[in-house]
Every structure is written in C-alpha cells, then in structure tokens.
Amino acid sequence: MSYKTLFFAALASILSFGAVxxxxxxxxxxxxxxxxxxxxxxxxxxxxxxxxxxxxIEIVHSGKPMATLDVRTxxxxxxxxxxxxxxxxxxxxxxxxxxxxxxxxxxxMVVVLCQAGVRATAMGTALRHVGFDNVYVLKGGFKGLSxxxxxxxxxPPPKTTAN
Numbered sequence: 001m002s003y004k005t006l007f008f009a010a011l012a013s014i015l016s017f018g019a020v021x022x023x024x025x026x027x028x029x030x031x032x033x034x035x036x037x038x039x040x041x042x043x044x045x046x047x048x049x050x051x052x053x054x055x056x057i058e059i060v061h062s063g064k065p066m067a068t069l070d071v072r073t074x075x076x077x078x079x080x081x082x083x084x085x086x087x088x089x090x091x092x093x094x095x096x097x098x099x100x101x102x103x104x105x106x107x108x109m110v111v112v113l114c115q116a117g118v119r120a121t122a123m124g125t126a127l128r129h130v131g132f133d134n135v136y137v138l139k140g141g142f143k144g145l146s147x148x149x150x151x152x153x154x155x156p157p158p159k160t161t162a163n
Contacts, residue, residue, distance in 0.1 A: 050137050069135075077089045121137050
C-alpha cells in the first residue's frame with residue numbers, strides 16, 4: 001500500500017468519525033446535560049431520584065401520599081405486582097402514549113419500578129426529562145425490595161405514645 005493510499009484512508013477515517021461525532025441532536029444533548037448536571041459525587045443517586053428499598057418502605061409506612069408505577073410487561077405483572085393504593089401498571093413500551101401519561105399523578109410522589117431497576121431508571125429519567133419532576137426510581141426494583149423486605153420490616157410494631 002502506498003503512502004498516498006494510506007494517507008487518504010486515514011483521512012477518510014478521520015472525516016467519517018467527525019461526521020458521526022457531530023451527528024446528534026445538539027438541543028436534546030444540552031437538555032440532558034442540564035438534567036444530569038446535579039448528578040455528581042456521593043449525591044448522584046439522590047440527584048437521579050433513586051430511592052433505596054429501605055427508604056421506599058419507610059415512605060410506605062409513613063402514609064405519605066404516593067403512587068407506584070410498574071413498567072414491567074403484562075406477563076410479568078400477571079404473576080405478582082404492587083398492591084398499594086395508587087398503583088399503576090403501564091408497560092415501558094406504552095408509557096409515553098398521551099393517554100397513559102395523563103394517568104400519572106402530578107400531585108404526589110410517583111415511584112417507578114420494574115424487576116431489577118433498569119427499565120425503571122430509563123423510564124423515570126425520561127419522565128423527569130419531559131416534565132414529571134415528582135418521579136423517583138426504586139433502586140434495584142422488585143428484586144431490591146424483596147431483599148430488603150421481611151416480616152419484621154413489613155409489619156413494624158405500632159407506635160406507642162407515653163401517657
């Protein structure tokens with residue numbers, strides 16, 4: 001291979017890489033940069049609205065108004081699901097349809113969950129990106145919740161008051 005051929009091959013590679021690198025939605029990227037700007041250091045999870053299972057259980061026991069949004073498939077939710085008041089089941093592939101977005105409450109915390117937290121993280125992030133500021137994600141999903149939940153945690157003793 002001649003130097004001239006090698007030079008033009010390298011130049012073509014560089015130019016094609018440059019075209020790929022600049023071939024994205026600049027405005028959308030800027031909006032994500034703003035969304036993720038607070039996600040730094042030890043507070044990244046909180047900035048991303050991730051809730052550990054223990055905190056979720058604490059919120060449930062507190063009686064604070066909350067809704068859950070299960071984004072698993074219909075086959076997954078047929079076997080087991082969330083039974084808390086205000087629970088919604090909308091699979092990830094149908095979540096962003098206008099009629100389904102209207103079902104998501106804006107007046108209280110909404111916790112998105114799935115089997116292990118991956119889909120919930122994607123859906124929760126996207127929901128926040130389109131304007132649902134009250135959306136949080138259950139870290140670890142149902143798997144994380146079942147690991148943190150046992151009969152003592154699920155059934156705390158009643159609070160007593162001193163006379």
